[in-house]
Amino acid sequence: MKHFIGVAVLVVILTALVGLALNTLGLLPDVASLQGQYIDGLFQVHTWIIAFLFALIVGFMLYSIIVFRRKEGDESDAEHIEGNNALEITWTVVPLITVLSVAVLGANTLSKVTAVDPGAMEVKVIGQQWAWRFEYPEAGVVSDVLYLPKGQQALLEMESMDVLHSFWVPEFRVKQDLMPGSTTELRITPTEIGDYTVRCAEVCGLQHTYMLADVKVVSEGDFNTWLSAEAAIADDPVARGQKVYESYGCKACHTLDGSPLVGPSFLDSFGRTVELADGTTVLADADYFYNSIINPTSQIVAGFPPAMPQNFADQLSDQQIKDVIDFIMSLSDK
Numbered sequence: 499m500k501h502f503i504g505v506a507v508l509v510v511i512l513t514a515l516v517g518l519a520l521n522t523l524g525l526l527p528d529v530a531s532l533q534g535q536y537i538d539g540l541f542q543v544h545t546w547i548i549a550f551l552f553a554l555i556v557g558f559m560l561y562s563i564i565v566f567r568r569k570e571g572d573e574s575d576a577e578h579i580e581g582n583n584a585l586e587i588t589w590t591v592v593p594l595i596t597v598l599s600v601a602v603l604g605a606n607t608l609s610k611v612t613a614v615d616p617g618a619m620e621v622k623v624i625g626q627q628w629a630w631r632f633e634y635p636e637a638g639v640v641s642d643v644l645y646l647p648k649g650q651q652a653l654l655e656m657e658s659m660d661v662l663h664s665f666w667v668p669e670f671r672v673k674q675d676l677m678p679g680s681t682t683e684l685r686i687t688p689t690e691i692g693d694y695t696v697r698c699a700e701v702c703g704l705q706h707t708y709m710l711a712d713v714k715v716v717s718e719g720d721f722n723t724w725l726s727a728e729a730a731i732a733d734d735p736v737a738r739g740q741k742v743y744e745s746y747g748c749k750a751c752h753t754l755d756g757s758p759l760v761g762p763s764f765l766d767s768f769g770r771t772v773e774l775a776d777g778t779t780v781l782a783d784a785d786y787f788y789n790s791i792i793n794p795t796s797q798i799v800a801g802f803p804p805a806m807p808q809n810f811a812d813q814l815s816d817q818q819i820k821d822v823i824d825f826i827m828s829l830s831d832k
């Protein structure tokens with residue numbers, strides 16, 4: 499009996515130490531969603547079960563090694579024990595109940611994490627090698643940053659354009675694969691305003707590591723302001739084109755004020771006669787601009803190096819190219 503009390507004290511102390519150590523390690527980033535809170539609750543239970551099991555095994559082992567060490571000169575055999583029904587029943591029934599309870603707890607958590615809020619806001623998530631796109635169908639907005647209002651459930655309807663990807667924001671805890679040819683769902687109710695990152699959690703090719711996107715959780719007011727500003731842009735080809743100009747690096751080489759930079763300024767560039775490096779001239783119309791973007795080395799403007807990136811045909815959709823041309827054309831009064 500004395501030994502059992504000794505071991506029990508050791509196990510309790512070890513459990514507390516291991517449990518506290520695991521909790522202070524900071525294994526997870528701060529949780530930022532309602533679903534994540536349920537998952538963290540379950541994780542806590544598991545942490546303590548793990549700490550207890552560790553302490554139970556290691557505690558008994560340490561105690562036995564130290565207390566039942568063979569004494570100097572003791573050559574006798576240990577006592578032989580042939581089965582113990584009570585013990586065997588206990589170590590079958592206790593783990594059975596434990597595992598079943600964990601299963602019930604897990605199922606319970608799963609149902610909370612997937613609980614449907616009828617007022618959820620729908621966002622389409624499109625994954626492709628190697629970028630994320632987010633669509634807000636009700637507002638007709640497309641964005642490469644995932645904006646979410648705090649406190650409202652977002653229903654993410656996810657699709658892949660090519661291979662398997664996986665949507666994962668560690669602070670939200672939940673994770674879901676995207677599959678070509680079918681739609682998968684994920685529900686997230688953000689609880690903390692802040693900036694996060696979606697990272698693809700399914701190896702999807704060469705640039706998999708860089709398949710990241712920004713997530714911004716904002717107040718409901720800020721969200722609505724952003725959404726209506728984006729919706730206004732979405733309706734206006736020139737505004738869309740300006741966004742392409744700003745977010746695809748064009749502005750690093752093309753100014754809007756008439757001064758040449760690495761490339762010619764876009765101000766009043768439409769409708770002029772362009773002198774090309776090969777001595778010919780061409781009218782700067784929409785076709786010329788299109789060709790300059792898609793196939794930049796074919797018509798080099800005289801006096802400029804052939805420095806224009808050659809991969810915009812892959813980076814930009816046809817619509818984006820049309821939009822940016824509309825934007826360039828809007829900068830001339832011709």
Ligand SMILES: [Cu+2]
Pocket residue numbers: 625626628662663664698699700701702706709
């Ligand atoms: Cu991916």
